Amino acid sequence: MSRLCLVDFDDTLIRTDSLKSIMNSEHWLCSPSLFAAGVKLFFCRALHKGETSARNHFKEGMLRRYYKLPEERVAKYAAGLKAQLNTAVVDKIKAENYDRIIVVSASEEKLIRRVLEGAFDGFDVIANSLEEGVEFRTCYGAEKVRRLAEYMPDYADRDIEVYTDSMSDKPLMEIAKRSYLVKDKELTEVTL
Numbered sequence: 001m002s003r004l005c006l007v008d009f010d011d012t013l014i015r016t017d018s019l020k021s022i023m024n025s026e027h028w029l030c031s032p033s034l035f036a037a038g039v040k041l042f043f044c045r046a047l048h049k050g051e052t053s054a055r056n057h058f059k060e061g062m063l064r065r066y067y068k069l070p071e072e073r074v075a076k077y078a079a080g081l082k083a084q085l086n087t088a089v090v091d092k093i094k095a096e097n098y099d100r101i102i103v104v105s106a107s108e109e110k111l112i113r114r115v116l117e118g119a120f121d122g123f124d125v126i127a128n129s130l131e132e133g134v135e136f137r138t139c140y141g142a143e144k145v146r147r148l149a150e151y152m153p154d155y156a157d158r159d160i161e162v163y164t165d166s167m168s169d170k171p172l173m174e175i176a177k178r179s180y181l182v183k184d185k186e187l188t189e190v191t192l
Contacts, residue, residue, distance in 0.1 A: 009105035
């Protein structure tokens, strides 16, 4: 049976949250619409109601601003994020010699590819991007499994191992043979 590695990007393969760090540098929260979306997300999380919709709205606003950045700033941010590569996780994944590596993330797809260029011999990415005429749903929680099933319908026929920094990826962990929680350079195996 082939071995499949599913790995989160933010706070797992890199030691920061990519879009959040760009948002802070660009002062996007000064934008009234993104600030309001952030406040709504905060309260929806606290009240455990409407979080998915609020998260989609907030992330879509972040991506719209990200896509407007000039190329030289995107290149600068990508270089800074590449310097944040979590070599402990990258080295562990390389040592495992998986048949396939898929980065499954709520970050932006092209940014992930740019930051991870050269880190692995090959990898696929399932992540966020905006497409005109397509309803935006952030790649978070159960949405990651839905997208994986769409991308790789036979994923259940593989031995899956998951690397993530958060229990919000529990839906991915539930389909895995083995899961690791990442905190800085430490990896802890998790059993559900």
